[in-house]
Amino acid sequence: MPDTRYHWTLLFLAVAFTVAVGWIVVPPLVESDLGVVQAFRDAFANPYSSGFAVNTLFTFAVLCVWVTYEAQRRGVRRGWIAIVVCLVPGVAAGLATYLLIRHQKIGPQTWRRR
Known part of the structure; x- marks a missing residue:
């Protein structure tokens, strides 16, 4: 897969997930008096x-654990942003964010047969 398609696909999936969460979760969260506590109970x-x-x-x-370990080991700066993103829309958006940040630092990986 070309790098450009990879980036746009990850970005699309992160945004689509965020929109879906906003559409499904936010209305009941706003209507609930207990807010986040009630949402956690309902989960x-x-x-x-x-x-x-x-x-x-x-x-x-x-x-x-992976972001903390790999960001330190490979020198991926701003990896912590992915963890913060996980807290708002969710893990799918956080993973896509880290993969995009990681790709900027590490670049495409080539796999060779041994």
């Missing part, structure tokens, strides 16, 4: 939503 309302919520929380934790 664990049944076994299915609890599974998705736990998956998201653990994915966020893994992403934080």
Whole structure:
């Protein structure tokens, strides 16, 4: 995949995810008197939503560990921005953000057979 398509695809997915979260989550969040507390409770309302919520929380934790480790090891500056982005729209946007930041520093990787 060419670099330009890679960048635009990641950017599109991050923006689309952010819009979807805004469309699905923000209206009930605004209507709720308890706001974020009620949203967190609702995420664990049944076994299915609890599974998705736990998956998201653990994915966020893994992403934080990876971003912290790799940004330091490879010298990727501003990797912390991806962790902040995870807190507002979500992990998908944070991952896309880190991949874009990382690509600017590291560049395209070439894989060779050994």
